[in-house]
Amino acid sequence: MTELLGLFADASLWVAVLRIATPLMFGTLGVLLCERAGVLNLGIEGIMVAGAFAGWLAVYLGAGLWTGVAVAAAVGVALGLLHGLLTVVLGLSQHVSGLGLTLLATSLASYAYRVSFPTVDRPPTITPFAPMSGLPVPILAEQTPLTLLALLLVPATAWLLLRTPLGLALRAVGENPSAVDGQGLSVTGLRLGAVAAGSALMAVGGAFLTLSAFNAFYFNMVNGRGWVCVALVVFASWRPGKALLGALLFAAFDALQLRLQQAPVAGVTLPYQLYLMLPYLLSILALVLMSRRAAVPQALMKPWRRGER
Numbered sequence: 001m002t003e004l005l006g007l008f009a010d011a012s013l014w015v016a017v018l019r020i021a022t023p024l025m026f027g028t029l030g031v032l033l034c035e036r037a038g039v040l041n042l043g044i045e046g047i048m049v050a051g052a053f054a055g056w057l058a059v060y061l062g063a064g065l066w067t068g069v070a071v072a073a074a075v076g077v078a079l080g081l082l083h084g085l086l087t088v089v090l091g092l093s094q095h096v097s098g099l100g101l102t103l104l105a106t107s108l109a110s111y112a113y114r115v116s117f118p119t120v121d122r123p124p125t126i127t128p129f130a131p132m133s134g135l136p137v138p139i140l141a142e143q144t145p146l147t148l149l150a151l152l153l154v155p156a157t158a159w160l161l162l163r164t165p166l167g168l169a170l171r172a173v174g175e176n177p178s179a180v181d182g183q184g185l186s187v188t189g190l191r192l193g194a195v196a197a198g199s200a201l202m203a204v205g206g207a208f209l210t211l212s213a214f215n216a217f218y219f220n221m222v223n224g225r226g227w228v229c230v231a232l233v234v235f236a237s238w239r240p241g242k243a244l245l246g247a248l249l250f251a252a253f254d255a256l257q258l259r260l261q262q263a264p265v266a267g268v269t270l271p272y273q274l275y276l277m278l279p280y281l282l283s284i285l286a287l288v289l290m291s292r293r294a295a296v297p298q299a300l301m302k303p304w305r306r307g308e309r
Contacts, residue, residue, distance in 0.1 A: 013252075013255055013256070013259065014139050015139055015142045015143070016251075016255040016258070017248060017251045017252050017255045018139060018140075018143055018147055018248075018251070019143065019147065019213060019251075020250075020251035020254050020255055021150075021247040021248050021250070021251035022143075022146060022147045022150045022205075022208050022212070022213075023048070023205040023206065023208045023209055023213075023225055024205070024225060024228060024229055024232065024247035024250060024251060025150040025151070025153070025154065025205070025243070025244060025247045026150050026153075026201050026202065026204050026205030026208065027044055027048060027201070027202050027205040027225060027226060027228075027229035028229045028232045028233055028236070028243040028246065028247055029150075029153055029154065029157050029198075029201050029240060029243060030044065030076075030197075030198035030199060030200070030201035030202035030205070030229070031044060031198065031202070031229050031230055031232075031233045032157070032198070032233050032236070032238055032240060032243055033157070033170070033194050033195075033197055033198035033201070034080075034194055034195050034198040034199070035174065035233060035238060035297060035300055036161060036170055036171055036174045036194065036238055036297060037170050037173050037174045037190060037191045037193075037194035037195070038173055038174035038175075038177065038191060038297055038299040038300050038301070038302065038304070039083075039084070039087055039088060039094060039191055039194065039195050039300075039301075040094040040095065040098060040300060040301050041080070041083060041094075041098055041195060041198060041199065041202075042094070042095060042097075042098025042099050042101075042102065042230065043079060043080075043083050043097070043098040043099075043100075043101030043102050043105065043199070044098075044102070044199075044202045044226035044227075044229055044230065045102045045106070045222060045224070045225075045226030045227060046079070046101055046102035046103065046104060046105030046106045046109075046226075047075075047076050047079050047080070047101070047102075047105055047199050047202040047203050047206065047226070048202055048203065048205055048206030048209075048222045048225060048226050049105060049106045049109045049206060049221075049222050050072075050075050050076070050079060050105040050106075050108065050109050050203060050206065051072035051073070051075055051076050051202065051203025051204060051205070051206035051207045052072070052109075052206035052207055052209050052210045052217060052221060052222065053109040053112065053113060053206075053210070053217050054068075054071050054072050054074075054075040054109075054203070054207070055068040055069055055071055055072030055203075055204075055206070055207030055210060055211055056068065056126060056207070056210035056211060056216070056217045057112070057116065057217070058071040058072075059126045059211065060124055060126050065128070065129055065211055068207065068211055069146070069204055069207055069211065072203045072204055072206065072207035073200040073201075073203055073204050073207075074200075075203055076199040076200040076201070076202055076203025076204065077196045077197075077199060077200045077203075079101060079105055079199055079203070080195045080196040080197075080198065080199025080200065080202075081192065081195070081196050081199075082101065083097055083098065083101050083195055083199070084191065084192040084195040084196065087195075087303070088188055088191045088192055088195065088303075089188060089192075091303035091304075091305065092303075094301050095301075102226070110219065113217065113219075122216075123216035123217055123218060124216065125215045125216045126210075126211075126215050126216070127215065128144070128210075128211050128212055128213075128214070128215045129144035129145055129146060129211055129212045130144065131143060131144055132144065132145060132148065144212040146204070146207075146208045146211070146212050147208075147212070150205075150208075151244075153201070154240050154241065154243070154244045155240070157240045158239075158240040158241060161240065169185055169190055170190060170194055171297075173185075173187055173190045173191060173194075173299070174297035174298070174299050174300060175297055175298045175299055176298065176299065177299055177304040178304070181306060187304055187306075202226070202229075205225070205229075206222060209221050209222065228250060232246040232247060232250065237295060238295070238296075238297065
């Protein structure tokens with residue numbers, strides 16, 4: 001037990017927690033925006049892969065790091081609008097469209113990589129974001145600017161959703177789109193905007209992996225983080241503050257299992273697969289406990305057409 005408490009007292013653990021949580025924060029906020037407006041976006045996994053590749057490729061070709069982030073966000077917007085066209089405008093199944101988008105975006109990123117680098121044996125590298133060593137908070141001083149951006153976006157998203165007329169309209173369109181239409185607002189426009197903005201955040205979460213966490217693009221580097229973000233939104237009951245808590249909780253479990261593999265507690269060595277399962281098992285338990293009280297947006301996954309009930 002003393003050894004376990006010593007792990008939690010290690011500042012490097014919490015540095016790793018923030019680093020692991022950053023793409024989850026971007027992705028969870030993106031999913032939250034989409035679902036608050038009534039649109040389930042299961043394309044997040046593919047959008048994160050496409051954002052990771054597009055941002056990295058832009059920087060590799062000579063663009064600045066922030067330009068790479070902008071390119072990733074633009075790719076996310078384009079993919080989000082495609083999903084919105086299929087689900088909001090045409091009213092197709094949000095499940096099928098999202099899964100298809102994941103397959104499409106992942107395949108396009110893989111194809112573009114193969115075409116761009118047909119002969120390389122290992123992924124080319126770039127110079128990623130550097131840590132913000134000038135900050136007075138030691139844990140934040142070890143992070144890159146994208147982590148600080150993700151942390152700032154949490155209260156910004158909460159303010160937008162809970163304190164602004166636009167946020168009220170977005171929440172209303174996810175609960176009762178007919179009432180929003182009755183006020184003269186565009187249900188289609190609000191939903192498309194939410195999906196585009198949410199998808200941009202998802203893509204930036206993917207770009208964090210190639211522009212901050214690593215310095216190259218690898219296949220399967222997103223590694224299911226998109227699906228974790230979808231679950232974290234349910235855990236958070238569609239609230240930005242709780243979404244941050246959920247991302248940090250999952251990241252803490254993940255960082256802890258990495259250290260338990262390197263230094264087993266009480267000298268007990270377990271198969272590494274058990275340690276890999278730990279963050280997912282604990283997250284499922286937390287999800288089950290928290291989701292019982294979750295208030296699902298009433299119009300989530302329900303296509304809307306004027307005049308239909």
